[in-house]
Amino acid sequence: MKCKGFLFDLDGTLVDSLPAVERAWTQLAARLNVPAQDVLDFIHGKQAITSIRHFMQGATEEAIAREFAWLEKREAEDIEGVTALPGAIELLNFLNEANIPWAIVTSGTVPIAYARHRAAGLPEPETEVFVTAEQVERGKPEPDAYLLGAHLLGFEPEQCVVVEDAPAGILSGLAAGCHVIAVNAPADTPRLEHVDYALSSLKELLIQKTADGDVEILRKH
Known part of the structure; x- marks a missing residue:
């Protein structure tokens, strides 16, 4: 992919x-x-x-x-116990170092999203794109949030990959026309068979830049 x-x-x-x-x-x-x-x-x-x-x-x-x-x-x-999930910090640091654009697209509001982002010690996106509930009229599973995220990155939806765990978010990414990677999604998630990868951890992702500047995403075996 x-x-x-x-x-x-x-x-x-x-x-x-x-x-x-x-x-x-x-x-x-x-x-x-x-x-x-x-x-x-x-x-x-x-x-x-x-x-x-x-x-x-x-x-x-x-x-x-x-x-x-x-x-x-x-x-x-209340940020007690809020931590980064396995592989998250390493993955985001790699994307920043490789100059690969990324954004956070959350259903949370600004106060909640920024508090948890800081508590978990996540890197900041170099693009400074952070889509929160205040920016979209219709939340997930509607496509609006991911359409806005792609637009703010300067790409078409089909040029972006959504990484999600929740059924509502997975449906939102698919509805937006993005590639979708599901991480730890419930087995009964609707349309799970339509995602590109269904992973148990972000550590399973292998990402590399191609000669033409695209980003290739593989699954580690």
Whole structure:
């Protein structure tokens, strides 16, 4: 597989933030009087506001905004246990050193995304492209976030590879027309058979530049 740029999801792909995510959303579930497991089964890969609206159907926008603000503050402040996933730092450092463009495309908001990015010690993208929930009207699984990421890198979607763990994000990347690499995706992920690679770790990726300046992506065996 060849590409020109990478579009990385953040949570679950580059960063293990699951303990912090589950703490915050379990507390929100209690506030909303909703079974915590129902919430945890729904939220992954989606914008927080989408999930809150789902569980607060019939509520006023004011009430929804209040719970969103509470959750955003909680998630931005709670970074205990947030770490880089295996191979993430090495991969991003390699891309920077090789001058291969990459961006982060997350369903999280700016305060949460930047807090977790810093807590995990991830390198900054040389492109300075960081797509967050505030920048798109429709979140994953709609294609908007990855279409914007490709545009900001200066490439067509088909010239980019999306790296994702969540079903909503994988569907978003496919809908955008990008190549997609799934990492630790659930076995029942819709359209998983359509991704280019389904990996258990970022360490399985082998990336090299070709003579014509493209990026070749192989899977280590």
